[in-house]
Amino acid sequence: MRFDVCSNFLSENSLCVFLLHGVVKNSNYHYRNFNRKHILAEEFDFFLETLMKNGTPVSMDNLIEYSNEKMMPENAFAITFDDGFENNLSVAAPILKQYNVPATFYLTTDFVANNTMSWIDRIDWAFEQSVACPLIEISVPWRKIPVKLEAPSSRLSFLNEIRKTVKNDRSINQHKLSSSIQRQLGYQVVYSGTSEIDTKLNWEDVKCLEQCDLFTIGGHTHSHPIMSFLSETELLHEIGYCLSLLKKHAGITTKHFAYPEGMSNCYNQKVIKSLKSFGIKCCPTAEHGVNQISSKSDLFKLKRIFVD
Ligand SMILES: [Zn+2]
Missing domain, CATH: 1.10.720 (Transcription Termination Factor Rho, Rna-binding Domain; Chain A, Domain 1)
Structure with missing residues (x-):
């Protein structure tokens, strides 16, 4: 959904979880970023300004509390970022801090460890x-x-x-x-890049994000496969290795995760059971929609709104 109309989704009794990947200062490409995975800094600023005028920001931790009967504020919204782009820290974080808006960053640990491109x-x-x-x-x-x-x-x-x-x-x-x-196409095989839509967070950057009270780190697998396509062994490795690297390199223990790709065919009960076995409490999808939060809510099937 275009960044300038996202606040239309806010409503009294529901929670909007917004999904972003990156925020950049420039985006001058012919093919890259054509789906606006990375929006411009001034667009992100306008997006947060509009949301703050009309809604109440909450964290994904708050959301777990709301599912345990705590009252959710009206027009609640949460901000999430997937994958772990460096621009999350250098461009998005200062704007989030300026508006005092919490955000959760779901990291693919191979992207962080090796600056890998998807x-x-x-x-x-x-x-x-x-x-x-x-x-x-x-x-x-x-x-x-x-x-x-x-x-x-x-x-x-x-x-x-x-x-x-x-x-x-x-x-x-x-x-x-x-x-x-x-x-x-005539090129050498390339696995990583240094442009602002390629560079990933490194472990120091992750620690820097984690140190800010507004921000939460979650897992997003080790190598970004579609989780429902994996064998049991591969699935446990993708979750377990991701969580162990977050712990080892950034001292982070988390109850948050997001499914790569996140459409309805990308997760299933087997995936959810595996995540729960690692102590994960909440895992949003990338299916489009808003959420009713109550004790009956399934925090492993939360819908999100892709911001473009
Ligand atoms: Zn992803």
């Missing part, structure tokens, strides 16, 4: 590098013949096709596909 950011990066090529040709496992792409619009719709297909097909190895596309 598989789709690696593909978007290669498309951006190829912007001046009049024609690009790409083979992907779900198409019988290579796709020929000329116009920017066809490239953007193909990027959407890639996102949609990969998120629904557990047989596709995401990073293998990204490496293949980078090579097909």
Whole structure:
């Protein structure tokens, strides 16, 4: 939902949980950030200013209390960030502090430990590098013949096709596909970057966020797989290793987690049971909507509103 109309979702009896990934000072790209995963600092400022005029900020910890009968304020909203981009600390945090708004940051620990890009950011990066090529040709496992792409619009719709297909097909190895596309477009295989939409928080940055009373850190797996696609062993590793690295490198013990991708096919009862076995109490989805909070609320199926 566009940042400037998000406050329309506030209402007396429900809680809006907003989902963001990044806040940046500039965003001048042809293909990268076309879905506005990172919004501009002045847009984020306007978004918080409008929410503060009309609503009451709460933390995800407050939310656990509201599910235990504590009264929730009217027009309540919570701010969450997924993945662990460095701009969360350098650009978003000062604006959150200025408005005194709590936020929860769900971190993918491999992104933090190795400054890794997500598989789709690696593909978007290669498309951006190829912007001046009049024609690009790409083979992907779900198409019988290579796709020929000329116009920017066809490239953007193909990027959407890639996102949609990969998120629904557990047989596709995401990073293998990204490496293949980078090579097909004539580049070396790239796993990390230093632009403001690539750089991730490092462990010092994570500690810095954690030290601020307004902010909470949660897990978002170790390598950002779709959790429902994993075997039991892989699932326990993705959760357990993520939580152990948060503890080891930043001294953080958390009861918060968010599912990578977060759509209805990305989690299930097996995933929820595994999270609970690690002491996780609350795990929002990325399904669109607002939430009624009561003792009957399932804090593992909370809906969020994607801010773009
Ligand atoms: Zn994510």
